[in-house]
Amino acid sequence: MVKIRYLGHACFTLEDQSKTIIIDPFLTGNPVAAEKSDSIKADLILVTHGHSDHLGDALFLSKKLGTPIFTTYELSVRLEKDGAKAVGGNHGGTYDFGFAKVKITWAVHSSSYGESLNVAGNPCGFVIKMGGKNIYHAGDTDVFYDMKLIGERNNLDVALLPIGGFYTMDSHDAIYAVEYLQPKIVIPMHYNTFPIIKADAMEFKKNVETKTKAKCIILKPGEFLEL
Ligand code: NI
Ligand code: MN
Numbered sequence: 001m002v003k004i005r006y007l008g009h010a011c012f013t014l015e016d017q018s019k020t021i022i023i024d025p026f027l028t029g030n031p032v033a034a035e036k037s038d039s040i041k042a043d044l045i046l047v048t049h050g051h052s053d054h055l056g057d058a059l060f061l062s063k064k065l066g067t068p069i070f071t072t073y074e075l076s077v078r079l080e081k082d083g084a085k086a087v088g089g090n091h092g093g094t095y096d097f098g099f100a101k102v103k104i105t106w107a108v109h110s111s112s113y114g115e116s117l118n119v120a121g122n123p124c125g126f127v128i129k130m131g132g133k134n135i136y137h138a139g140d141t142d143v144f145y146d147m148k149l150i151g152e153r154n155n156l157d158v159a160l161l162p163i164g165g166f167y168t169m170d171s172h173d174a175i176y177a178v179e180y181l182q183p184k185i186v187i188p189m190h191y192n193t194f195p196i197i198k199a200d201a202m203e204f205k206k207n208v209e210t211k212t213k214a215k216c217i218i219l220k221p222g223e224f225l226e227l
Helices: 058-065 073-080 147-154 173-181 201-211
Strands: 004-008 011-015 020-023 044-045 068-072 085-089 095-096 100-106 124-130 133-137 158-164 184-187 224-227
Touching: 004 184, 020 124, 044 058, 044 100, 044 184, 058 068, 058 133, 068 073, 073 085, 085 095, 124 147, 133 147, 158 173, 173 184, 173 201, 184 201
Parallel strands: 020 044, 044 068, 068 085, 133 158, 158 184
Antiparallel strands: 004 011, 004 224, 011 020, 095 100, 100 124, 124 133
């Protein structure tokens, strides 16, 4: 059993019977956040890239809870220098945390750290194997044809995909992502947080379910899906 809870923007928690993973914990300053960072308990923090709407409260949570952050190498080094506990991997690599195996995947985007926009390596997505389920968090990305390989190699139960456009693929290009990834379920994210990433999730759901074999589940911030 895995419970996938949407906390708004690109932030999700994945929970099995005993452990919790939080992905891209942007809560403070997130106009649609379903939780305050103070209420978060997590055993692992995954961060797709250094932009503030993804890194979010990761440093605060890692320091407060002693929880490791798993991300790409260059960002992990910067976070460690600022006091986080961090594990830095790279694309194609998998780290076994015991309760979950997490693979770092490619993402077509950029990454930086801090207000002076220091370069922080490359952005990523994650394939998370937890509770017998395979869950893909795409991070911020355009659609790319190698998503086909991610789909073929990982038998995805769920894909968490950005649909808001402007910084990422939009809801129309995300249909191609669903075709390539072939997940059983797709959950849209990274839309309607700010006016510039406005998207029609109901229209996306209609297109997913008429053009692909996947089912689309729209979670409002705070809602969850149990697998
Ligand atoms: Ni970004
Ligand atoms: Mn973003």
